Amino acid sequence: xxxxxxxxxxxxxxxxxxxxxVSAGLKANSALDMAFIYSDAPCDVASVFTTNxxxxxxxxxxxxxxxxxxxFVLINSKNANAMTGVAGVKDIDEIMQxxxxxxxPVMSSTGVIGVxxxxxxxIAGTKLFDITxxxxxxxxxxxxxxxxxxxxxAYKVELDDGSSFSIGAMAKGAGMINPAMATMLCFIxxxxxxxxxxxxxxxxxxxxxxxNAASVDGDTSTNDTVMVLANKKSGAYDKxxxxxxxxxxxxxxxxEMVRDGEGATKLVTYNVTGAKDxxxxxxxxxxxxxxxxxxxxxYGEDPNWGRIASTIGASGVASDEMSLKISFDNVCVYDKGxxxxxxxxxxxxxxxxxxxxxxINCDLGIAKGSFKAYGCDLGYEYVKINADxxx
Amino acid sequence: xxxxxxxxxxxxxxxxxxxxxVSAGLKANSALDMAFIYSDAPCDVASVFTTNxxxxxxxxxxxxxxxxxxxFVLINSKNANAMTGVAGVKDIDEIMQxxxxxxxPVMSSTGVIGVxxxxxxxIAGTKLFDITxxxxxxxxxxxxxxxxxxxxxAYKVELDDGSSFSIGAMAKGAGMINPAMATMLCFIxxxxxxxxxxxxxxxxxxxxxxxNAASVDGDTSTNDTVMVLANKKSGAYDKxxxxxxxxxxxxxxxxEMVRDGEGATKLVTYNVTGAKDxxxxxxxxxxxxxxxxxxxxxYGEDPNWGRIASTIGASGVASDEMSLKISFDNVCVYDKGxxxxxxxxxxxxxxxxxxxxxxINCDLGIAKGSFKAYGCDLGYEYVKINADxxx
Numbered sequence: 001x002x003x004x005x006x007x008x009x010x011x012x013x014x015x016x017x018x019x020x021x022v023s024a025g026l027k028a029n030s031a032l033d034m035a036f037i038y039s040d041a042p043c044d045v046a047s048v049f050t051t052n053x054x055x056x057x058x059x060x061x062x063x064x065x066x067x068x069x070x071x072f073v074l075i076n077s078k079n080a081n082a083m084t085g086v087a088g089v090k091d092i093d094e095i096m097q098x099x100x101x102x103x104x105p106v107m108s109s110t111g112v113i114g115v116x117x118x119x120x121x122x123i124a125g126t127k128l129f130d131i132t133x134x135x136x137x138x139x140x141x142x143x144x145x146x147x148x149x150x151x152x153x154a155y156k157v158e159l160d161d162g163s164s165f166s167i168g169a170m171a172k173g174a175g176m177i178n179p180a181m182a183t184m185l186c187f188i189x190x191x192x193x194x195x196x197x198x199x200x201x202x203x204x205x206x207x208x209x210x211x212n213a214a215s216v217d218g219d220t221s222t223n224d225t226v227m228v229l230a231n232k233k234s235g236a237y238d239k240x241x242x243x244x245x246x247x248x249x250x251x252x253x254x255x256e257m258v259r260d261g262e263g264a265t266k267l268v269t270y271n272v273t274g275a276k277d278x279x280x281x282x283x284x285x286x287x288x289x290x291x292x293x294x295x296x297x298x299y300g301e302d303p304n305w306g307r308i309a310s311t312i313g314a315s316g317v318a319s320d321e322m323s324l325k326i327s328f329d330n331v332c333v334y335d336k337g338x339x340x341x342x343x344x345x346x347x348x349x350x351x352x353x354x355x356x357x358x359x360i361n362c363d364l365g366i367a368k369g370s371f372k373a374y375g376c377d378l379g380y381e382y383v384k385i386n387a388d389x390x391x
Numbered sequence: 392x393x394x395x396x397x398x399x400x401x402x403x404x405x406x407x408x409x410x411x412x413v414s415a416g417l418k419a420n421s422a423l424d425m426a427f428i429y430s431d432a433p434c435d436v437a438s439v440f441t442t443n444x445x446x447x448x449x450x451x452x453x454x455x456x457x458x459x460x461x462x463f464v465l466i467n468s469k470n471a472n473a474m475t476g477v478a479g480v481k482d483i484d485e486i487m488q489x490x491x492x493x494x495x496p497v498m499s500s501t502g503v504i505g506v507x508x509x510x511x512x513x514i515a516g517t518k519l520f521d522i523t524x525x526x527x528x529x530x531x532x533x534x535x536x537x538x539x540x541x542x543x544x545a546y547k548v549e550l551d552d553g554s555s556f557s558i559g560a561m562a563k564g565a566g567m568i569n570p571a572m573a574t575m576l577c578f579i580x581x582x583x584x585x586x587x588x589x590x591x592x593x594x595x596x597x598x599x600x601x602x603n604a605a606s607v608d609g610d611t612s613t614n615d616t617v618m619v620l621a622n623k624k625s626g627a628y629d630k631x632x633x634x635x636x637x638x639x640x641x642x643x644x645x646x647e648m649v650r651d652g653e654g655a656t657k658l659v660t661y662n663v664t665g666a667k668d669x670x671x672x673x674x675x676x677x678x679x680x681x682x683x684x685x686x687x688x689x690y691g692e693d694p695n696w697g698r699i700a701s702t703i704g705a706s707g708v709a710s711d712e713m714s715l716k717i718s719f720d721n722v723c724v725y726d727k728g729x730x731x732x733x734x735x736x737x738x739x740x741x742x743x744x745x746x747x748x749x750x751i752n753c754d755l756g757i758a759k760g761s762f763k764a765y766g767c768d769l770g771y772e773y774v775k776i777n778a779d780x781x782x
């Protein structure tokens with residue numbers, strides 16, 4: 001047994017971690033655009049990166065290191081340092097010369113693709129860093145791009161033997177979020193005494209049902225990064241408690257990212273059950289969260305279950321109109337050939353759709369496979385944000 | 392050698408074919424909503440249907456027949472007769488009792504999913520049919536749903552020996568168009584003396600690079616149908632000429648459907664070359680035509696080539712930023728690590744994007760695989776049409 005307590009100190013929740021955000025003039029109006037995370041003790045690192053073949057320079061830079069420890073992460077928004085070739089990686093080396101007192105400093109970037117980093121601005125910005133600061137919410141704001149709010153989450157984990165550790169995190173999301181990883185950055189810090197190899201496995205496992213189950217627009221970015229830094233300073237650890245707390249933090253942040261999807265007004269859980277197996281449930285759930293026709297119906301608050309059935313059928317998983325059941329929360333609209341869709345039921349279903357959060361349950365009625373995916377609606381704001389992003 | 396001449400008589404271009412559209416009150420304001428195609432001689436049939444597992448009742452009804460000839464097709468818009476179970480198929484049988492004088496009459500439907508056909512209205516509508524009429528453009532208008540214009544195409548094919556045949560077609564598209572077939576109906580008539588088995592093969596082959604290369608929103612409907620009716624009345628046939636004319640007609644209609652995609656303002660050809668093989672080129676080209684971030688950038692007329700590179704990378708095909716080349720028509724914006732994207736080049740690329748039709752060329756620089764996909768932009772109108780579709 002163990003006890004989780006929510007903390008509001010983000011990536012500075014664990015002993016020995018410091019963070020802050022500064023303005024280096026990358027964003028307009030002196031908005032925060034550069035962040036650091038510093039640990040006063042070396043950290044083991046677990047990480048998950050984009051599957052995109054055009055992975056950005058910071059990811060190539062990180063991967064070139066092999067296994068290593070670090071105590072410093074530098075993050076900039078507004079420029080992704082992607083599609084910048086060998087020069088983009090060299091730019092990072094040059095910037096890192098300013099951190100020769102740090103242990104294997106790591107960089108992470110998010111923003112526009114195909115433009116070289118403004119090195120001078122960034123180096124000037126790093127001069128503003130004060131590594132004795134604990135301003136996690138500044139760091140969380142500095143990594144935002146089209147996010148409309150910053151995203152943080154942290155828990156203190158108390159074990160039965162009286163020992164305790166903490167896990168804290170910040171993330172950015174908004175656009176380009178996709179089941180196969182997302183344009184998202186997430187940095188997680190912990191003082192748990194977690195063995196490095198175990199940490200990577202726990203992170204991989206949690207990613208499948210959290211960040212990889214979240215979709216805003218089905219695109220997968222060049223820069224997706226989830227990184228866990230563990231400085232072991234608490235000396236405390238319990239595998240089950242650590243995995244549970246990490247999962248809860250990642251699920252919360254994944255759902256926050258979808259809720260803050262570009263132009264999104266609703267957070268919808270697609271709960272697919274009764275599939276041939278879990279993999280087929282995942283395929284169907286992600287097809288729903290990615291379907292433009294479903295997303296626009298959500299935006300219009302139209303309980304158009306026909307589009308849901310059609311999307312499941314189009315996904316290619318084992319399914320049949322005579323075994324399928326669809327409910328909006330607990331309002332059943334279609335059950336194995338019976339359409340529960342008179343005016344009264346339509347009204348009830350339409351009311352569910354006005355909620356900020358609800359669940360679309362699809363029981364395929366084939367076998368026992370299940371998966372939950374998280375998606376949002378798509379409205380005019382998404383088009384506005386993405387038609388005008390660079391300008 | 393052979394000669395193709397464009398005809399403006401749609402599905403009535405071939406000898407012995409008759410067609411018309413009537414208003415049965417399914418659509419508002421007495422708009423045309425039911426169509427027929429009749430042939431005064433029995434027709435062999437070739438067909439391609441949706442891969443959606445929730446295939447609509449008319450498709451189940453058709454497939455239950457096995458191999459057969461027909462001389463009559465009845466089409467209604469406004470109601471898809473999908474997710475209507477056994478009752479939906481029985482409804483078709485009942486309607487077909489009014490066509491007992493016809494040979495294996497076939498039905499096809501498009502519209503809202505999950506609502507039973509208004510049988511009485513449809514049967515009353517069929518009483519208005521006059522099978523001696525040749526009004527192909529009425530038929531083409533009657534099958535429209537959210538289409539903003541009707542789609543027809545026909546060629547006369549003159550062979551070297553002085554014989555000739557014709558092929559004519561009508562189609563509807565607009566929403567839910569997708570590489571793996573589309574909510575599209577397409578009916579093609581011909582008096583060519585084409586052997587039935589050869590006709591199916593030629594249709595399958597042409598479908599891959601025409602309708603299956605066209606995308607509006609990446610969704611695949613329950614009702615997609617392409618049907619070719621051949622009454623052989625000309626006695627003339629040449630395989631190469633027939634295949635070429637059929638391909639040209641299908642490509643024209645596929646591109647017209649994309650051009651008329653819901654809310655679309657641009658028709659974009661994604662010409663992927665240099666891929667590992669043709670299959671990988673197809674994957675990359677379709678990923679581009681389906682990408683929301685690319686589609687919204689098109690709408691914003693923003694030559695944001697970074698999103699194109701990112702989408703190719705995310706598609707999983709063999710690709711590398713150091714071998715990739717991207718051009719908008721003939722304006723190169725990225726070439727193997729070199730960004731040709733100064734203010735002047737950006738202006739030139741932005742001008743290309745203001746055109747109604749243009750090509751985005753992506754040379755992956757890996758091997759010789761190539762594929763062309765057809766897509767459109769996504770703007771406010773798409774959201775408006777789809778958020779409000781049923782209401």
